[in-house]
Amino acid sequence: MTKPIVYHIPVCPFSQRLEILLALRGQMDAVEFRVVDITKPRDPELLAKTRGTTALPVLETADGQILKESLVILRYLDEVMEGDSLRRDDPYEHAVESMLIAREGPFTMTGYIYVMNQDPAQRDTHRDKLLGLYKDINGFLMEHNPDGTFLFDDFGLAEAVFTPMFKRFWFLDYYEGFALPEGPEFDRVRRWHAACMAHPATEQVTEEEIVKLYYDYALGAGNGALVAGRTVSSFAFEPEWQSRPWPPRDKYAGTASDRDLGLVA
Numbered sequence: 364m365t366k367p368i369v370y371h372i373p374v375c376p377f378s379q380r381l382e383i384l385l386a387l388r389g390q391m392d393a394v395e396f397r398v399v400d401i402t403k404p405r406d407p408e409l410l411a412k413t414r415g416t417t418a419l420p421v422l423e424t425a426d427g428q429i430l431k432e433s434l435v436i437l438r439y440l441d442e443v444m445e446g447d448s449l450r451r452d453d454p455y456e457h458a459v460e461s462m463l464i465a466r467e468g469p470f471t472m473t474g475y476i477y478v479m480n481q482d483p484a485q486r487d488t489h490r491d492k493l494l495g496l497y498k499d500i501n502g503f504l505m506e507h508n509p510d511g512t513f514l515f516d517d518f519g520l521a522e523a524v525f526t527p528m529f530k531r532f533w534f535l536d537y538y539e540g541f542a543l544p545e546g547p548e549f550d551r552v553r554r555w556h557a558a559c560m561a562h563p564a565t566e567q568v569t570e571e572e573i574v575k576l577y578y579d580y581a582l583g584a585g586n587g588a589l590v591a592g593r594t595v596s597s598f599a600f601e602p603e604w605q606s607r608p609w610p611p612r613d614k615y616a617g618t619a620s621d622r623d624l625g626l627v628a
Contacts, residue, residue: 366395369436370409371420373398374576374598376471376527377433378420379567383523384437386564388446394422401587402596434464437523450520459507460521463514466503470496471528477541478534481583483615490541497543501552509551512558526559531577533570538581538614575604578624581614590618595626602626 371378378396385391399409405417412429413421422430422439430436441448451457473496477489508514514521535541543549543556559565578597584590587598597610607625621627 365425366393367425367440368395368397368423369420370397370399370423372401372598374568374572375419376531379527379530379565380433380437380523381420381440382567383526383564384440384449386567387449387518387523388444390444390446393444394440400600402599434524437520441520449523451515456515460514460519463500463503463521464524466496466500467524467528470500470525474528474532474535475580475585478538478577478581479583479585481615486539490539493535493541494544494549497552498548500555501549504551504555512554514555518559518562518564522555522559522562526562526565529556529560530565530568531573533573534577534581537570537574537612571609572604575607575610578610581610582618593618593621593626595621595624597624597626599626602628 369378369381371381373396381394382391382396385393399405399419401419409421410417412423413431414429416431418431420433420436422436424430430439438450441450451460470493473489473493477493480486480489504511504514513519532541543553576598579585579588579590579593582590584596587596589596602625608623610624611619
């Protein structure tokens, strides 16, 4: 039987959601992943499938239908795969996890705008906005499961949605020195965050990989775009990220060269 195909960027957090789901369900072979190089123009065949859109991941079902948007794909796979679904069966509990998932969009956008900021005078503004969202999530978790670790009794759909973002925000730790403050306003979300990061189903990426590949994001250039004065994107497949040196932490001092970043021989 033909498998569904996911066209993706390996390090993409939206794709990692699907990998986490498959790992939790013990069905990593249920989907075929095909890598897309975002530093190059999209394949016309793929563009024809997506009707011209370039956002990834994209899922092609076994009968050739196309699904877009990672949350849509995540919920679809959760429903069609054999075995117990990741989403909560109880309608009220599913509504609660959906309310938490609804907070992910602003959370992710704020973190990405923060890392791409190029104005040192705006650092505190971006930090405070992200902390405000963490505080809001802390309050939500306190309302629904104050003494627990996850939203409910175990790693679930909301955790699969948020954990890839927590992993990507390693770039904020590295390039902005971001950390959650101590205190009750953040204790519950810190516990949740730590448990999500440590879960064995979420080990598809490492901090080193994120910091190296997302260096250009820290310089304000996303989605494979080139930084001024450079000829190779930090998202390039070659040389492999493992062979490159760690980038400089000071993102406000200007870009390191392609050679210093290990992007050219």
